[in-house]
Amino acid sequence: MKQLIPSIYYVGVNDRNKERFECLWPLSSGVSYNSYLVVGKKIALIDTVDVRFFATFLDNIREVIGTRPIDYLVINHMEPDHSGCIGLIRQVYPDICLVGNKKTLQMAEGFYCQSGPSLCVGEGSELSLEGMDLRFYLIPMVHWPETMVTYEPQSGTLFSGDAFGCFGALNGGVLDSEMDVEPYFPEMIRYYSNIVGKYGTQVQMALKKLGGLTLRRICPTHGPVWSESIGRVIAAYQRMSLYEGEQGVSLIFGSMYGNTLLMAESVAEGLVKGGLKNFTMHKLSRTDPSYLIADAFRFKGLLLGAPTYNNGLYPLMEQLLSDLRHRGLKNRLIGCFGSFTWAGQAVKHLTEFATAPGMEMVGEPVEMKQGFTRETGLKCRQLGEAMARRILEAE
Numbered sequence: 001m002k003q004l005i006p007s008i009y010y011v012g013v014n015d016r017n018k019e020r021f022e023c024l025w026p027l028s029s030g031v032s033y034n035s036y037l038v039v040g041k042k043i044a045l046i047d048t049v050d051v052r053f054f055a056t057f058l059d060n061i062r063e064v065i066g067t068r069p070i071d072y073l074v075i076n077h078m079e080p081d082h083s084g085c086i087g088l089i090r091q092v093y094p095d096i097c098l099v100g101n102k103k104t105l106q107m108a109e110g111f112y113c114q115s116g117p118s119l120c121v122g123e124g125s126e127l128s129l130e131g132m133d134l135r136f137y138l139i140p141m142v143h144w145p146e147t148m149v150t151y152e153p154q155s156g157t158l159f160s161g162d163a164f165g166c167f168g169a170l171n172g173g174v175l176d177s178e179m180d181v182e183p184y185f186p187e188m189i190r191y192y193s194n195i196v197g198k199y200g201t202q203v204q205m206a207l208k209k210l211g212g213l214t215l216r217r218i219c220p221t222h223g224p225v226w227s228e229s230i231g232r233v234i235a236a237y238q239r240m241s242l243y244e245g246e247q248g249v250s251l252i253f254g255s256m257y258g259n260t261l262l263m264a265e266s267v268a269e270g271l272v273k274g275g276l277k278n279f280t281m282h283k284l285s286r287t288d289p290s291y292l293i294a295d296a297f298r299f300k301g302l303l304l305g306a307p308t309y310n311n312g313l314y315p316l317m318e319q320l321l322s323d324l325r326h327r328g329l330k331n332r333l334i335g336c337f338g339s340f341t342w343a344g345q346a347v348k349h350l351t352e353f354a355t356a357p358g359m360e361m362v363g364e365p366v367e368m369k370q371g372f373t374r375e376t377g378l379k380c381r382q383l384g385e386a387m388a389r390r391i392l393e394a395e
């Protein structure tokens, strides 16, 4: 439990056991499920936590309000990592009124057979807690259709749901001002790109809608409460939702026996020769896709290399391209290289990706038959240099 300001308390929990968020995305540093109490004469609980943590969650609540009842449970988002305790909370607080929009309340009934007291709110609806006020804004598809945020105007507090959240448990502190936030920012990019990345247009609409609010703190459902980093957090969301990359490159390659790997090493030499320092290298078979997707969202440049496989593209690269297409990635500078033994297909597929609408292909694709040669290395270095020059002139 943590008091953020006299009337707002953090009552969330850490999950350091879950291996993969949504059974998909690895959690190397855990994740927090954030929940908040807003205390006026009446009390509102903002979101709940994963059902496995109900006992700790209830302890946190009782530490703040003792035996007082909770009047409202505001559900900003129905994904079960936040809605999972609705039924149990109602067993403890049978008179609690569930607050959500029309879609929220339908989902609450569908997921948890909830048909008790409820208040249906819409865009701009207000709810007085007699001493604190709550106002609701709908932000559909950030990242579910029912998603909304809750704003408390007196304190300038935005309860933002998943928006502005990140992976990573909270290590002792809750507020950004009391911790080193640097490890959380890459995890915000990974969270956003993998889970929300498809919905850039809807995130832009949400940012415009919330742009006029006075914000003193943003309380997301995962990760730190943002106060002194609000500007940086919003700027990151602006950039990601516009699919704008930073001045750098991610070099991602697959290799089975080391020949395409040697091509990648030469491309990297070309990047350095061209004066670029800000780049990452990932071998597909050694890196979880969530980190590749995150770097593809982070950087303006992508260098993609893979062998031909089964008369098509190396499967892990094929999967990555599918992941990026599915998320609508665009505005990228892309260079390609690849290899084959008897019939070339990899470079053809990579070139199709690099020349799709919204993409710009950089340099000459390099295609290698069988083993790596000095001549191939020279072409790969030229490709890397061309990418470095294009990235550096793009700013």
Ligand code: FEO
Pocket: 077, 079, 080, 081, 082, 143, 162, 221, 222
């Ligand atoms: Fe944290 Fe979309 O649930």
